[in-house]
Amino acid sequence: MTKGKAEKGDWFLKGVRDGIPIALGYFAVAFALGIKAKEAGVLPAEGFLMSFLTHASAGEYAGLQVIAEKTGYLMMAVMTVVASARYFLMSMALSQRLDPNLGLRHRFLVAFGLTDEIFGAEIAQKGYVEPKYAYGLFVLPFLGWPAGTAFGILMGNLLPDIVVSALSVALYGMFLAIIVPPARKHPAIFVGVLVSFALSFLASRLPGIRDLSSGIRIIILTVLVTAALAIVRPVTDKELSGEEEEKKRKTEERDHA
Amino acid sequence: MHNTVIYILVMAAVTYLIRMLPLVVFRKPIRNRFFRSFLYYLPYVTLAVMTFPAIIDETGSWLTGFFALLAGAVAAWFGLGLFPVAIICTVTAFALQFVF
Secondary structure: OOOOOOOHHHHHHHHHHHHHHHHHHHHHHHHHHHHHHHHOOOOHHHHHHHHHHHOOHHHHHHHHHHHHHOOOHHHHHHHHHHHHOHHHHHHHHHHOOOOOOOOHHHHHHHHHOOOHHHHHHHHOOOOOOOHHHHHHHHHOHHHHHHHHHHHHHHHOOOOOHHHHHHHOOHHHHHHHHHHHHHHHHOHHHHHHHHHHHHHHHHHHHOOOHHHOOHHHHHHHHHHHHHHHHHHHOOOOHHHHOHHHHHHHHHHHHHHHO | OOOHHHHHHHHHHHHHHHHHHHHHOOOOOOOOHHHHHHHHHHHHHHHHHHHOOHHHHHOOOHHHHHHHHHHHHHHHHOOOOHHHHHHHHHHHHHHHOOOO
C-alpha cells in the first residue's frame, strides 16, 4: 500500500478542501432539484431531509416523480433501486480500494457518502482510501446538496417561469455528463442510449402506454433495454474491471518500475 | 393516504442499502456474466430513459429542450464535467426561450 505524505489528521482537512468545489456544484444542481420537489408538493424541510439522507441526483429525481404521482411505497422502493443501481457498482469498485482489514463501522459510514463525485475524488487517491479523507470530503457537499434543495423549493415560487424552466434542464445536463463519456468509448452503450431515447419517446406518446405512470414506464424500459444489451453484447472482464482499476494498475506499475 | 416523509424514508433506506451492501456484505466479485453485464449497462440505460423525452417536455417549446440536449451532449462528449454540462444546458435553454 502506498501511503500519502499526509498525517492522519491532515487526511480529514485534505478531504474538506477537496469537497469545496463539489459542494458548490451540488448547491447549484440541488437548486434545480428543489424546483422539481416543489412541483411534487414537497415542503422545504422535507426536501432538506430527503437530500441529506439520500444525496442522489437521479434517485431523488425519480423518487419525486413517485411522490408527485402518489404511486405507493413499493413503487418508491423499486424506482429507487433502478435509478440508483449505479451506486451498487461504485460500491463494488470502492470495496476493492478499502483496506481489507478496515472495520465494519468505517465501512457503514463510508457507504453513506457514496455519490458520483465523491467516489471520483476517493478513487483518485493513491492506494487504499483513508476513511478520514472520505469523512472530510462529506462535510461540505452534504450541507450544500440539502441546502440547495431546500433553497430551490423556497425560491421556486419567486423566480419567473422562464428561469424555472431553464433551471429544470440542469438535472438532465448532469445525467448527460454521466452517460455521454462512456457512450463515446463503448459502441454498445452508445447504441443503448439511442435505443433508450427512441423507446422512451415512443412510450411517452403511444396511447395506452403513455397513460402508465412515468415510474412504471422507466422501470419497464430500463429492464427491457438493459437485459437486451446484456444478452446481445455481454461485457468482457476488461470492461468490467473499469477504467479506475486500469488507472490504478498503471500507477502501481509505474510505482514498481 | 401516502405520506411524503415515509416516501422519503423509503427512498433513503433503499439508497443506503444499495451503497452499503457491496462494501459490507458482498465483498467478493459477482461471477454470473449476465448479471454483471446487466449491472454494467443499467445505469446508462435508466439515465437515458429519464432524460429523453423529459428534457424536451420541460420547457415551453420542444425545440428549446432539444437544443439544450444537443449542447449538453456535445459538451459532455468533449469531456466537460457534471457541473459545466449542467450549466451549459441551463444557459442554452434560458437563451432559446426568447427565440422559440
